[in-house]
Amino acid sequence: xxxxxxxxxxxxxxxxxxxxxxxxxxxxxxxxxxxxxxxxxxxxxxxxxxxxxxxxxxxxxxxxxxxxxxxxxxxxxxxxxxxxxxxxxxxxxxxxxxxxxxxxxxxxxxxxxxxxxxxxxxxxxxxxxxxxxxxxxxxxxxxxxxxxxxxxxxxxxxxxxxxxxxxxxxxxxxxxxxxxxxxxxxxxxxxxxxxxxxxxxxxxxxxxxxxxxxxxxxxxxxxxxxxxxxxxxxxxxxxxxxxxxxxxxxxxxxxxxxxxxxxxxxxxxxxxxxx
Numbered sequence: 001x002x003x004x005x006x007x008x009x010x011x012x013x014x015x016x017x018x019x020x021x022x023x024x025x026x027x028x029x030x031x032x033x034x035x036x037x038x039x040x041x042x043x044x045x046x047x048x049x050x051x052x053x054x055x056x057x058x059x060x061x062x063x064x065x066x067x068x069x070x071x072x073x074x075x076x077x078x079x080x081x082x083x084x085x086x087x088x089x090x091x092x093x094x095x096x097x098x099x100x101x102x103x104x105x106x107x108x109x110x111x112x113x114x115x116x117x118x119x120x121x122x123x124x125x126x127x128x129x130x131x132x133x134x135x136x137x138x139x140x141x142x143x144x145x146x147x148x149x150x151x152x153x154x155x156x157x158x159x160x161x162x163x164x165x166x167x168x169x170x171x172x173x174x175x176x177x178x179x180x181x182x183x184x185x186x187x188x189x190x191x192x193x194x195x196x197x198x199x200x201x202x203x204x205x206x207x208x209x210x211x212x213x214x215x216x217x218x219x220x221x222x223x224x225x226x227x228x229x230x231x232x233x234x235x236x237x238x239x240x241x242x243x244x245x246x247x248x249x250x251x252x253x254x255x256x257x258x259x260x261x262x263x264x265x266x267x268x269x270x271x272x273x274x275x
Contacts, residue, residue: 004138009054011135012097024092034088034274036095038081038102041269045113046075047146048105049082051139055098060090072109072146081270088274095272104136105143106268112147112261115245124236124249124256127152131259140262152257160184161212163193173199177206191235200224204231212257214238218247225252 038052046069053065063086069075084091115126126149132140141151153159162176170176173192180190191210192203197220203211204227213224215238228234235255236248248256 001138001142005051005054006058008101008136008139009051009058009097012101013055013058013094016097017093021089021093024089028088028092030087030089032088033086034091035083035085036091036272036274037083038098039271039273040075040077040079040081041271042077044075044106044268045109045147046073046081046106047071047109047143048102048139051105052082052098052102055094055101056084056086056090059094060086062086063090075106084272091272091274099270099272100267101136101139103267103270104265105139105146106270107265108140108143108262109147110268111265112144112149114242115256115258115261116148118242118246119249119256122246122249124253125150126245126261127235127255127257128261129237129257129259129263130155131263133262144261147261149258149261159191160188161191161193162208164195164214167192173202173208174206177203177208181207193237194224196220197223197227200227204228208232210235210255212237213253218251221248221251221253 049067049071053067056063056065066083069081075081112126119126128141128144128149129152141154144151153161160180167173167176170179177190177192189209191212192208193212193214194200194203195214200211210233211228212235213221221236225234233255234253235257236253237257240248240256240258241260245256
């Protein structure tokens with residue numbers, strides 16, 4: 001994670017600063033020292049405080065960043081998250097990058113927490129997807145965990161998920177699973193996307209480990225859960241939002257994947273104010 005943070009922070013700073021911060025260079029004396037606070041403008045779940053600190057320390061390792069709250073904590077409007085002290089030019093150059101990353105991460109954590117709360121008391125867990133901003137996946141996935149959710153695959157490299165197009169290209173669900181079984185070690189599970197109850201029956205017969213019920217109605221999900229009857233883990237995907245997630249969880253599925261956690265997030269409202 002530390003390597004990913006460093007890569008993301010350096011790339012983001014290079015993108016924003018470019019050849020230099022013209023405004024700061026022409027208005028602020030180089031020797032000016034300042035102190036600023038990061039303050040919550042609304043309630044949210046904190047995620048990414050180390051990332052914000054890394055932005056300022058990357059620009060100048062002598063910058064003081066005093067973290068007051070821990071990731072995963074619920075922050076109330078008006079609470080100060082951290083104090084930052086150092087050269088005013090450094091604080092100004094890092095402000096937007098630090099806030100962009102921190103606000104997005106807190107937004108993801110907060111939205112995840114809402115979904116997790118809505119399925120409380122059921123057997124379902126909330127997981128994310130690969131629908132992340134390119135280059136920010138490590139931060140997006142971390143933020144989901146801070147909100148109480150779990151991670152699905154990190155990328156194409158760490159899990160087998162046979163989707164509709166894989167099955168079509170391989171000659172069907174059974175053919176795809178059989179080809180995968182011949183090549184995979186016993187330590188890897190096979191998940192298969194299904195779009196009908198007939199697909200579910202085929203995936204079961206081919207001994208899939210995890211069966212995804214994709215864009216099915218609630219009635220179809222219930223039937224799918226009954227058909228599977230504990231012989232595979234059941235994941236629900238598609239059409240999941242804050243209004244539907246509880247009913248989906250009550251169908252008996254084990255996993256609910258929610259792309260909106262990372263592709264439709266609303267950034268948390270956080271300000272950096274000079275003291």
